[in-house]
Amino acid sequence: DTGVSQNPRHKITKRGQNVTFRCDPISEHNRLYWYRQTLGQGPEFLTYFQNEAQLEKSRLLSDRFSAERPKGSFSTLEIQRTEQGDSAMYLCASSSGLAWDEQFFGPGTRLTVL
Amino acid sequence: AQSVTQLDSQVPVFEEAPVELRCNYSSSVSVYLFWYVQYPNQGLQLLLKYLSGSTLVKSINGFEAEFNKSQTSFHLRKPSVHISDTAEYFCAVSGLLGGTSYGKLTFGQGTILTVHP
Numbered sequence: 001d002t003g004v005s006q007n008p009r010h011k012i013t014k015r016g017q018n019v020t021f022r023c024d025p026i027s028e029h030n031r032l033y034w035y036r037q038t039l040g041q042g043p044e045f046l047t048y049f050q051n052e053a054q055l056e057k058s059r060l061l062s063d064r065f066s067a068e069r070p071k072g073s074f075s076t077l078e079i080q081r082t083e084q085g086d087s088a089m090y091l092c093a094s095s096s097g098l099a100w101d102e103q104f105f106g107p108g109t110r111l112t113v114l
Numbered sequence: 115a116q117s118v119t120q121l122d123s124q125v126p127v128f129e130e131a132p133v134e135l136r137c138n139y140s141s142s143v144s145v146y147l148f149w150y151v152q153y154p155n156q157g158l159q160l161l162l163k164y165l166s167g168s169t170l171v172k173s174i175n176g177f178e179a180e181f182n183k184s185q186t187s188f189h190l191r192k193p194s195v196h197i198s199d200t201a202e203y204f205c206a207v208s209g210l211l212g213g214t215s216y217g218k219l220t221f222g223q224g225t226i227l228t229v230h231p
Binding site for chain 1: 118120123150159160163204206219221223224
């Protein structure tokens with residue numbers, strides 16, 4: 001068990017470009033979550049998957065954001081036509097889906113939109 | 115829906131002094147409660163959690179938190195802090211439905227604890 005991994009760790013892009021982040025959860029964890037954290041704030045929930053099904057999306061998630069979890073393993077988060085306001089740390093977490101639902105977090109991907 | 119308020123954005127304290135980081139929440143349903151810690155340049159780590167049973171929960175490194183349902187609080191305490199406790203601490207809640215978590219965590223804004231020698 002190597003923990004939750006995220007790639008890339010840092011991404012700098014120009015406004016209007018598309019970016020994609022990847023998250024590899026702890027193996028056999030069937031729940032996967034995406035959060036966004038801006039400076040001075042706690043993480044905010046974006047979306048989560050139970051296996052390959054996307055069960056909930058935050059109203060914060062505009063149409064420019066899309067997430068997938070094919071085959072219920074790794075997940076990708078894509079942001080289209082990035083804006084400066086998208087600059088943030090994007091966190092991924094996974095859990096076993098048991099009732100007590102402890103979430104394990106990855107190191108995050110820091111996105112800077114110029 | 116749930117919300118979490120951490121009443122102090124920054125708490126400076128001297129080494130070996132006691133500390134309390136305050137957390138209040140609101141929710142229309144029962145909740146699980148968590149404290150996460152983020153050390154400089156590291157990811158979020160679970161510090162302790164309240165699920166049910168005894169309202170006082172403890173971590174392996176000397177922190178404790180008490181669930182107070184009537185006050186909707188889950189304050190974090192440590193009787194004697196070390197330099198290594200310097201970090202940002204986040205209180206979080208997860209709503210329950212039928213005893214099972216909804217899944218998503220709602221976090222507070224975070225409290226930066228700085229321990230001075």
